[in-house]
Each structure stands twice: as structure tokens, then as C-alpha cells.
Amino acid sequence: MLFRDFGGNSGLIKTPWLWWMSGDEINPAAVAQAVEDVQGDDRWMSQHTRFVQECKDAEPEVLFIGDSMVQLMQQYEIWRELFSPLHALNFGIGGDTTCNVLWRLQNGELDNIRPKVTVVWVGTNNHEHSAEQVAGGILAIAQLLTSRLPKTKVVVLGLLARGDGPNPLREKNAAVNGFLRSWLPRLGQAQFLDVGAGFVHSDGTISTRDMFDFLHLTAAGYRAIAKPLSDLLLQILDETPEEKRASLV
Amino acid sequence: MHHIANASLTDKVMSSGDSNPAATPTPCVDIQGDGRWMSLHNHFVSNSKDKEPDVLFVGDSLVQLLHQFEVWRELFSPLHALNFGVGGDETQHVLWRLSNGELAHISPKVVVLWVGTHNHSHTAEQICGGIMAIVQLIKDKLPKAYTLVLGVLPRGKMPNPLRERNAQVNKLVKDAVSSLPHASLLNVDPGFVHSDGSISHQDLYDFLHLTPQGYQAVCQPLHAHLKGLLEKQAEN
Numbered sequence: 246m247l248f249r250d251f252g253g254n255s256g257l258i259k260t261p262w263l264w265w266m267s268g269d270e271i272n273p274a275a276v277a278q279a280v281e282d283v284q285g286d287d288r289w290m291s292q293h294t295r296f297v298q299e300c301k302d303a304e305p306e307v308l309f310i311g312d313s314m315v316q317l318m319q320q321y322e323i324w325r326e327l328f329s330p331l332h333a334l335n336f337g338i339g340g341d342t343t344c345n346v347l348w349r350l351q352n353g354e355l356d357n358i359r360p361k362v363t364v365v366w367v368g369t370n371n372h373e374h375s376a377e378q379v380a381g382g383i384l385a386i387a388q389l390l391t392s393r394l395p396k397t398k399v400v401v402l403g404l405l406a407r408g409d410g411p412n413p414l415r416e417k418n419a420a421v422n423g424f425l426r427s428w429l430p431r432l433g434q435a436q437f438l439d440v441g442a443g444f445v446h447s448d449g450t451i452s453t454r455d456m457f458d459f460l461h462l463t464a465a466g467y468r469a470i471a472k473p474l475s476d477l478l479l480q481i482l483d484e485t486p487e488e489k490r491a492s493l494v
Numbered sequence: 495m496h497h498i499a500n501a502s503l504t505d506k507v508m509s510s511g512d513s514n515p516a517a518t519p520t521p522c523v524d525i526q527g528d529g530r531w532m533s534l535h536n537h538f539v540s541n542s543k544d545k546e547p548d549v550l551f552v553g554d555s556l557v558q559l560l561h562q563f564e565v566w567r568e569l570f571s572p573l574h575a576l577n578f579g580v581g582g583d584e585t586q587h588v589l590w591r592l593s594n595g596e597l598a599h600i601s602p603k604v605v606v607l608w609v610g611t612h613n614h615s616h617t618a619e620q621i622c623g624g625i626m627a628i629v630q631l632i633k634d635k636l637p638k639a640y641t642l643v644l645g646v647l648p649r650g651k652m653p654n655p656l657r658e659r660n661a662q663v664n665k666l667v668k669d670a671v672s673s674l675p676h677a678s679l680l681n682v683d684p685g686f687v688h689s690d691g692s693i694s695h696q697d698l699y700d701f702l703h704l705t706p707q708g709y710q711a712v713c714q715p716l717h718a719h720l721k722g723l724l725e726k727q728a729e730n
Contacts, residue, residue: 284614286650286657288701295695320563320705339700372526408528409537415528453537458581459530463562 274374274382277351278344289338289345296336297353305334305358307478310346310386311366313339313461314405323467327475331482334360342371343382347389355393361485362478363390366402368421369414369460376417380424387435398481399435401425402474406441407460411449438477440470516616516624519590522583531580531587538578539595547576547600548724552588553608555581555703556647565709569717573724576600584613585624589631597635603727604720605632608644610663611656611702618662625663626670629677640723641677643667644716648683649702653691680719684711 280289307328309315315337318324324335336354338345346367365386371379387399403425404418422439429437444455444466451459455466462470522531549570551557557579560566566577578596580587588609607628613621625643632641645664648657668679686697686708693701697708704712 284656286654286701287652288650291651291701292695316700320699322564408530409533412528414526457562458558459528459533461581 272378272381274343274371274378275347275385276344277348279348280340280345292338293349293352293354296349297356299334300354300356300358303334303358305332305360306362306482307331307333308336308358308360308363309333309366310336310350310354310363312337312341312370314369315366317461318467321464321467323464323471327471331478340370341367343367343379343386346386347382350386350389359394360397362398362400362481363394364400364402364474365390368404369407369418376420377424379421380428383421383425384428384432387429387432391432391434397434398485399432400477401429401435401437403437403439403441406445406451407456409450409459438474440473443469514620514623516585516613516620517589517627518586519593520586521590522587534580535591535594535596538591539598542576542596542599545576545600547574547602549573549575549604549606549720550578550600550602551575551606551608552578552592552596554579554583554612556611557608559703560709563706563709565706565713569713573720576602582612583609585609585621585628589624589628592628592631592635597632601636602639604723605636605639605641606644606720607641610646611649611660618659618666621663622666622670625667629671629674633676639676640727642720642723643671643677643679645679645681645683648687648693649698651693651701680716682712682716684715
């Protein structure tokens, strides 16, 4: 469908593990889809529209895109400390699935910006999809980014564990991460970063000190993940040559 | 307790549990698969066993998120406050939680109740009925406590039906508590809606949830009001 035309990366035009699961069925987690306004205040579209407008005014070096894990980070002090200085934009929307992020990226949220790094964090809300489908959806996002922004590096964050004790969603998120670890290296400009270490204690529990509702991070939880992430971003930004070079006369 | 003159209003807003789903204690069903709602409820129940809060905040995500920002430590920790907010909760969920252990081990002097904005399948009248059912439950379980109901905030970037619904809820609740000595409604909207009808993402980052800046604007007057209430409780 739309994606086949995005050709950008040679050798990846036919990508069975993204689009076509066994039996030649399209991966539903890789189909772009806007969120319908069922509540009545149109907030999803308002947020998307605001992001599109931000693309017109801003020149970000780093773009964060994803769900509430991304969105909430901007409300804590850690964002101002570690990510604002990197000229980062935050396009997170609570509740988003891979489908919703794909739609947003295809409908204006990449226009007029050329971030050097894009951080992708999404997948934990894809309740209707299998782990393999979710990973395929995330790969689709990474591939869209590298084809629209050929010079960008993509960092995909692993899905965190969730829930008070062991449960099927933890297993699913771990499986998604497993697929991402194997598949992402095939996209030369994308890499996987696991920031989940340490949240699950030896007794299998997660503390509300780290995730206040066993899903969303507290300030302390964000502090723990922000350090390895910001270290990686700084490393990538250091390695990336400036586009403009002073001409030597 | 209720004046005869208010009987018809009371009948309207305090519908029996059976006919008002917003006023029928209902736990959240775990459809996602990680049981987080029940985990949180259990956490609140066991967490309350060794605490002696003077103030209990209970409600939805607007309460829950408040606990995560600096403003909580600045303004409400010093008042010995506990936070039993759960994201997404509707009135009937809060009613269930308070009926099933969250009030069993504590005797706060003031309960701050903030809920109603997520009751998407209910009318303003039903939501008011749900809030009043919670007020009554608190009175039954904590006879000496004062309940401070916070008005539900406007939402959405521009004018929309949910703003009207929330405003109507506030009006109905204000009328319903006017005759009660143990409860009142406090409007905590500092003026989030601008003259062009818009709400800023600097105050409500997703046009529903408060930023730290939004919380400061809401909580400064709330804190002052709470201190006043606690002092009055101490005198009684």
C-alpha cells in the first residue's frame, strides 16, 4: 500500500517481516490510523495539530515520538535538565498505538524538520496486536523515519515491564523487545536501547516509587532511564557531522 | 437532614444506586491483562494501615498525577495528606474503592474529592448523583470528616460539549451540597479558558491533564482553603 512506495532504503522495499505476516496478511499494527474522537472534545486531533504547527517554527536536533511514556516525560524536571538543551521536540500522545504514530508521521509531524536523532517509544498500548505485530509496527515507524529523513538516526526504546507482579503483558512486551533486538540492526540507521533494567525486583514486583500506577514512570523512574538515553543521544549528536560547514576561503 | 423544599432536587440528583450507574459501586474490569487497577486499590488499602493522614485526596488521574509533581511535596505533604487517585476512574469506581477498604484504616479530617470528568457514558445529572453518593458514603464511614468536592475542570482545546457537561455537573453538585454542613464544592479553575475560548497546552498539556504550572495555579488557592478547613476542624 502506501509503504511500498516509500522505497528509501535499498534492499528493504520488500520487507515481509514488516508488512506481511504468515499467510500474506497485512500487519494491522503497521497500518496508519488516526484516533477517532469518541469522547467529544477532539483532544487527539488538537494535539496533532499543535505538533504540526511546532514543525513550522522549530528546528529540533532531536525528535521524541510515541505514547504517554514520551508525553509525560516532558512534564518532569528531567526534560528541562537533559533534553531541552539538546533542542528536543516532544510529540508524545497518551494512549497512542503504533498505528496512531504512523498516521501522525505521515500527516505533517515530519514536515519542515530535520532532526539528527529520532527517539521512538511506543507499543505498550497495542492491545489488539500480537508481540510480533507490534514489533512490525515499530519497525514500520523506524523505516518511515529513515526514508523521510535520510540523515536521521533512529533510537527505538524497549518497552518496559508493567503491572504489579508477573503477568501476560510483561511477557508480551519482552517478546516485542526480543523481535526488535533481532530486526532493528537490519535498518542501518536504527538501533535498540533497552532502558528497562532494574524496574522488576527479584520478587517479581514493580515499585510505585518507579511506576506510580505500575505503568507510568515517576520522576525517579524517568531519572533512571534518562541517563542512558541522554548519554546515547549525546554520543550520536557528537558523531553526526554538521550539515553546514564554514567554507574555507 | 434535607429540607423539604429541596426534596425534588434531592430526588433528581440522588437517584438510587440501581437506576444511576454513576452511583452504583463498580470495580474496574481488567481488560488489558495486567490487573493494575486492582493492584493499585490493594496498594492503597495496605498503605493506609500505618498512616494517619489528616487529609485524603481521592479521585481520578487529576488527583493521581498531582502526587507526582513537586507541588505535592511543597503544599500537601506538610498537611499529612494521602493520595488515592487512579487514572481513568469514574464516580462509580471511586465509590467502589471507598466502599471496599480504602477508608477502613484511616480517619482523615478532610477528604478532597475530584472525579467526574471521565464519566463519558453518563449525563451531568447522573455524574452529580455519583459524586453525591460518594459524599454520602464518606459521611457514613467517617462521620467527623469534611468533604471538599473540587469542581471538574474545562477540557479540550476549544469549546465543546464536555465543557458544558462539566460545568453543569459543577452547578448541580454546588446546589446539592449547599444544604450540607459536612461538604462543599470548591471551584479550582483559575481561568484556564482564554477570551477566545481556547485552553493552553502550557496549563493542560493534552487539554485535559494539568502541567506542573497548571497544578500551581489550581493548588495555591486549594491549599489555602484546606488550611482554613483544617483549622476549623481543629476548633470543633
